[in-house]
Amino acid sequence: MAEHLIAAKDLRLRLDGRDIFHIPEFSLQRGEVLALVGPNGSGKSSLLLTLALLQEPTEGTVRFDGRPAGRDNALALRRRMALVFQEALLLDATVRRNLMIALRLRGVTGREAEQRANRWLDRFGIAHLASRKARRLSGGEAQRTSLARAFALEPEVLFLDEPFASLDYPTRRSLLGELGKLLKDMNMTTLFVTHDYTEIPYLADRVMVLYEGRIIKTGSVRQVFGDQIVERKVWAPWEDAE
Numbered sequence: 001m002a003e004h005l006i007a008a009k010d011l012r013l014r015l016d017g018r019d020i021f022h023i024p025e026f027s028l029q030r031g032e033v034l035a036l037v038g039p040n041g042s043g044k045s046s047l048l049l050t051l052a053l054l055q056e057p058t059e060g061t062v063r064f065d066g067r068p069a070g071r072d073n074a075l076a077l078r079r080r081m082a083l084v085f086q087e088a089l090l091l092d093a094t095v096r097r098n099l100m101i102a103l104r105l106r107g108v109t110g111r112e113a114e115q116r117a118n119r120w121l122d123r124f125g126i127a128h129l130a131s132r133k134a135r136r137l138s139g140g141e142a143q144r145t146s147l148a149r150a151f152a153l154e155p156e157v158l159f160l161d162e163p164f165a166s167l168d169y170p171t172r173r174s175l176l177g178e179l180g181k182l183l184k185d186m187n188m189t190t191l192f193v194t195h196d197y198t199e200i201p202y203l204a205d206r207v208m209v210l211y212e213g214r215i216i217k218t219g220s221v222r223q224v225f226g227d228q229i230v231e232r233k234v235w236a237p238w239e240d241a242e
Contacts, residue, residue: 004027004028004030005065005156005157006028006051006062006063007027007028008023008060008062009026009061011023011050011057011060013046013050014058021046022213022214023047026051028157028191031188032190032206033204034205034206034207035206036191036192036193036210037200038195038209042195042212043212047210051191053069053078065080065156080155081158082155082157083150084143084158086161086165088143089146090146099116102153103152103153123151124151125178126145126148129145139168140174143163160193165195176203180202180203200221206218206219207219207221
């Protein structure tokens with residue numbers, strides 16, 4: 001079993017004649033929650049999609065559980081992952097059916113799929129919405145459904161791409177607190193992308209700062225942010241790079 005669940009080397013993405021990112025080395029350890037933070041346009045989401053094997057890099061290699069990832073095995077490896085985006089991306093179906101369809105696509109059927117769906121709807125506090133159509137959900141309810149769907153898949157790694165950016169502050173804070181506890185309880189390997197550094201203390205063990213497609217700082221939450229992260233001062237680590 002590989003020490004790092006995901007590792008990458010000499011990773012570069014170049015689109016329309018310009019570098020989106022160039023990452024000489026990257027690793028995500030098992031059970032770690034890594035926050036990838038940086039200003040808008042720094043390449044965070046593109047790097048997440050590349051590590052999730054949804055975007056093919058221009059150069060470099062990605063390894064998952066010690067195995068090189070490529071076109072021949074990308075689909076099989078993606079089935080060991082789950083993603084949650086800023087938009088919930090739910091099907092035009094009931095809340096429960098959104099989970100059931102995702103589980104069936106992963107080969108989970110029958111009673112096990114129903115039990116998993118119900119368990120995670122309850123865990124995210126939306127069991128009472130199971131029969132409601134997704135289009136009738138509020139933003140917070142939709143994102144809870146998206147998170148419940150991801151956890152029901154029991155992924156080896158969870159990718160979160162600014163999942164709270166479109167939510168109001170009370171909803172965001174509530175979800176952050178619940179999700180942070182859940183990730184720790186489950187020891188879930190997670191890559192969390194955000195441009196809002198105040199979200200990081202709720203979730204992350206380690207922080208990687210991306211600026212103009214380059215990693216400029218990495219370390220624990222306190223190593224990267226110091227006391228500012230506790231006091232919520234208006235400061236961001238990429239300001240030092242400007």
